[in-house]
Amino acid sequence: MGASLIDYFTDAVLRGPTIGSMLMCLAASLIGVIIFLRKQSLLGEALSHAAYPGVIIGVICAGLILEDDVNDAATAIFILLGAFCTALLGLVAINWLERGFKIRTDSALCFALSVFFGIGLTLASDVQFSFPALYRQAQSYLYGQASTMMDVHIIIYGALAIVVILTTLLLGKELQTITFNRDFAKSIGMKVSAIDAIIFILTALSVVIGIRSVGVVLMSAMLIAPAAAARQYTNNFHIMLLLAGLFGVISGFFGNYISVELSQYLAIRYPGSRLAMPTGPTIVLVASSICFLSLLFAPGRGLLLRLMRVTYFRHRCIRENILKTLWRFDQDFDRDKNIPFEHILQYQSVSRLYLHCILLSLIREGWLGKSQSNVYRLTSDGRKKASQIVRLHRLWEVYLADYVGIGAERVHHNAEEMEHIITPELERELTRLLKDPQVDPHRQRIPPMNANMDGI
Amino acid sequence: MNAPHPPSQPSALRIRQLSVNYDKNPVLWDISLEVPAGKLVGIIGPNGAGKSTLIKAILGLVTPISGKVEFFNKPLKEVRLRVAYVPQRESVDWDFPITVRDLVLMGRYGRIGLFNWPRQADREAAERCLEMVDMLPYANRQISQLSGGQQQRTFIARALLQEADIYFMDEPFAGIDLATEAIIMDILRQLKSKGKTVFIVHHDLNTVEEYFDWVIMLNMHLVACGSVLQAFNPDTLNAAYGKSYALFDEALKLSQQKSSGII
Numbered sequence: 001m002g003a004s005l006i007d008y009f010t011d012a013v014l015r016g017p018t019i020g021s022m023l024m025c026l027a028a029s030l031i032g033v034i035i036f037l038r039k040q041s042l043l044g045e046a047l048s049h050a051a052y053p054g055v056i057i058g059v060i061c062a063g064l065i066l067e068d069d070v071n072d073a074a075t076a077i078f079i080l081l082g083a084f085c086t087a088l089l090g091l092v093a094i095n096w097l098e099r100g101f102k103i104r105t106d107s108a109l110c111f112a113l114s115v116f117f118g119i120g121l122t123l124a125s126d127v128q129f130s131f132p133a134l135y136r137q138a139q140s141y142l143y144g145q146a147s148t149m150m151d152v153h154i155i156i157y158g159a160l161a162i163v164v165i166l167t168t169l170l171l172g173k174e175l176q177t178i179t180f181n182r183d184f185a186k187s188i189g190m191k192v193s194a195i196d197a198i199i200f201i202l203t204a205l206s207v208v209i210g211i212r213s214v215g216v217v218l219m220s221a222m223l224i225a226p227a228a229a230a231r232q233y234t235n236n237f238h239i240m241l242l243l244a245g246l247f248g249v250i251s252g253f254f255g256n257y258i259s260v261e262l263s264q265y266l267a268i269r270y271p272g273s274r275l276a277m278p279t280g281p282t283i284v285l286v287a288s289s290i291c292f293l294s295l296l297f298a299p300g301r302g303l304l305l306r307l308m309r310v311t312y313f314r315h316r317c318i319r320e321n322i323l324k325t326l327w328r329f330d331q332d333f334d335r336d337k338n339i340p341f342e343h344i345l346q347y348q349s350v351s352r353l354y355l356h357c358i359l360l361s362l363i364r365e366g367w368l369g370k371s372q373s374n375v376y377r378l379t380s381d382g383r384k385k386a387s388q389i390v391r392l393h394r395l396w397e398v399y400l401a402d403y404v405g406i407g408a409e410r411v412h413h414n415a416e417e418m419e420h421i422i423t424p425e426l427e428r429e430l431t432r433l434l435k436d437p438q439v440d441p442h443r444q445r446i447p448p449m450n451a452n453m454d455g456i
Numbered sequence: 457m458n459a460p461h462p463p464s465q466p467s468a469l470r471i472r473q474l475s476v477n478y479d480k481n482p483v484l485w486d487i488s489l490e491v492p493a494g495k496l497v498g499i500i501g502p503n504g505a506g507k508s509t510l511i512k513a514i515l516g517l518v519t520p521i522s523g524k525v526e527f528f529n530k531p532l533k534e535v536r537l538r539v540a541y542v543p544q545r546e547s548v549d550w551d552f553p554i555t556v557r558d559l560v561l562m563g564r565y566g567r568i569g570l571f572n573w574p575r576q577a578d579r580e581a582a583e584r585c586l587e588m589v590d591m592l593p594y595a596n597r598q599i600s601q602l603s604g605g606q607q608q609r610t611f612i613a614r615a616l617l618q619e620a621d622i623y624f625m626d627e628p629f630a631g632i633d634l635a636t637e638a639i640i641m642d643i644l645r646q647l648k649s650k651g652k653t654v655f656i657v658h659h660d661l662n663t664v665e666e667y668f669d670w671v672i673m674l675n676m677h678l679v680a681c682g683s684v685l686q687a688f689n690p691d692t693l694n695a696a697y698g699k700s701y702a703l704f705d706e707a708l709k710l711s712q713q714k715s716s717g718i719i
């Protein structure tokens with residue numbers, strides 16, 4: 001143990017996988033944003049699976065052509081070429097299925113994916129016995145083998161990343177327009193087919209080169225997960241590209257870091273069981289975790305945060321309803337009447353425990369006072385707040401009944417909702433529009449605006 | 457059926473024998489017409505008459521099987537910058553990450569060209585267009601948070617930024633509020649007063665006489681093309697919407713199915 005963070009960038013064994021993966025993930029996540037926004041997320045999956053038979057064919061060709069001269073670098077070139085060819089073939093097949101046979105996109109993608117992958121697996125089982133040494137290299141493309149990457153891979157991935165970054169920079173507005181509004185893009189003369197072709201080729205390149213480190217099965221995650229995560233934080237196309245690239249690079253680095261550290265730890269802790277954390281899946285796990293956390297916690301769109309806001313809002317509604325209940329007791333009976341707990345419970349549909357807690361917090365905030373145990377009354381501040389809510393409720397009822405034409409017997413339910421939502425600006429607008437009405441559709445008095453009250 | 461135009465200036469749009477035959481899209485059959493410049497043109501017809509297809513075929517978004525289209529006596533590729541297109545609202549992905557301001561800025565992309573970025577002058581022009589459609593307060597809003605009328609106004613602002621001479625709008629009045637409709641009509645009248653020509657696919661027959669001064673009536677073939685006074689009358693309406701021509705539609709559909717081998 002004990003490789004420091006810097007070692008991951010300098011050590012001869014560690015830097016190939018680390019920097020290579022980071023660059024590969026950068027390129028994949030940038031292209032992934034475009035694929036994601038074009039709603040073609042399954043395309044990465046189809047392409048990586050279509051590349052697999054090409055890997056095997058490349059292996060067979062390497063074995064046949066190189067014979068005794070076979071070495072890793074040459075085989076790698078054959079494999080990459082083969083993978084790229086079958087990936088493009090897969091694209092052609094998908095297009096042909098869609099255009100010629102009128103098959104829907106998702107069906108065409110799944111069909112191509114399974115057929116090509118099946119062919120690849122069949123060929124692989126054949127290679128297993130005819131070229132056993134090469135077979136191992138071919139299999140490593142199924143799940144990726146980042147740990148054996150060398151400096152030459154850094155150069156290859158660096159070049160790819162530069163090409164992708166340049167494309168998104170130079171063609172940024174074209175990509176944006178074509179994805180958002182294809183017809184408009186055509187109408188202003190953008191070369192839509194050419195740019196489509198560029199996107200497909202770059203996707204195929206990123207996928208084919210990426211399967212070396214992450215593998216055929218998991219490659220599509222590296223295209224989509226950073227993009228999906230980035231979408232949660234921004235509404236700006238260019239910032240989305242930036243964030244996706246950042247998430248990709250982080251996944252590449254920490255995938256390597258965690259896999260190395262954890263494998264060493266497990267080797268020391270459980271020496272006999274030969275546990276290890278392969279790099280490829282770890283990179284994907286990091287990327288997926290970032291995506292998952294973004295879906296839950298992103299400010300604004302995050303699911304958990306939205307749930308919290310909804311829960312808080314409902315809580316606020318219940319508190320305001322309790323104040324209203326007490327206020328009505330005030331009005332119907334004499335002022336300063338103390339209301340016992342049971343009375344309040346009758347008008348709310350919450351549990352006793354919850355009601356006790358709410359009443360305590362209302363007291364703490366100064367809206368309520370407690371005269372004896374379990375008997376409550378409104379403070380003067382509480383009275384003003386409650387009458388304000390009732391005012392909004394009754395103003396809204398007048399608006400619905402007089403302006404929208406809803407019958408008086410149906411306005412109450414909607415007003416129960418709106419009384420918690422109407423802002424001070426809306427209230428001023430309503431007062432002005434309705435000419436400061438004094439009674440609601442049920443002939444009840446509308447309390448005056450708080451600003452006009454003179455200390456009841 | 458075709459109204460003559462003053463021979464002094466070239467027509468804004470001239471179509472000769474345009475036919476479109478697509479498996480899913482409605483058929484257009486031998487359309488020939490001419491429209492002079494400076495008119496507000498309503499394209500009307502029943503559902504499935506090929507109104508959107510006509511615009512798409514004119515702009516080259518759909519390939520016709522025959523026909524020739526000219527703008528001011530020139531083919532489309534010579535005058536692209538003088539033609540603006542406002543597509544149907546449903547044809548767009550409103551969840552795309554883009555703000556109102558950036559959407560309007562797209563109107564300049566045709567002029568800016570490949571590999572260039574919008575400049576300060578482009579951005580200020582976009583601001584002025586936003587102001588014209590009363591969308592400046594919403595400039596930084598994500599487009600998925602807009603109402604239908606606001607979306608339509610943003611689209612129109614984009615078209616205005618293109619500073620074209622001919623505008624094609626596909627159902628701009630569908631599903632919008634009255635205030636937006638009034639704003640859009642106001643802008644259209646301003647465009648006409650500057651000599652621009654605007655083609656609008658329209659669905660509400662009641663407002664044709666009020667909004668337009670020229671009309672193209674379609675029902676897969678051309679029923680009428682001329683000024684509203686001449687071409688918009690009970691006879692032509694009956695020809696476009698009436699039952700007596702239903703036989704023609706049925707025959708066309710049969711022909712379409714036969715040629716794709718379905719029957």
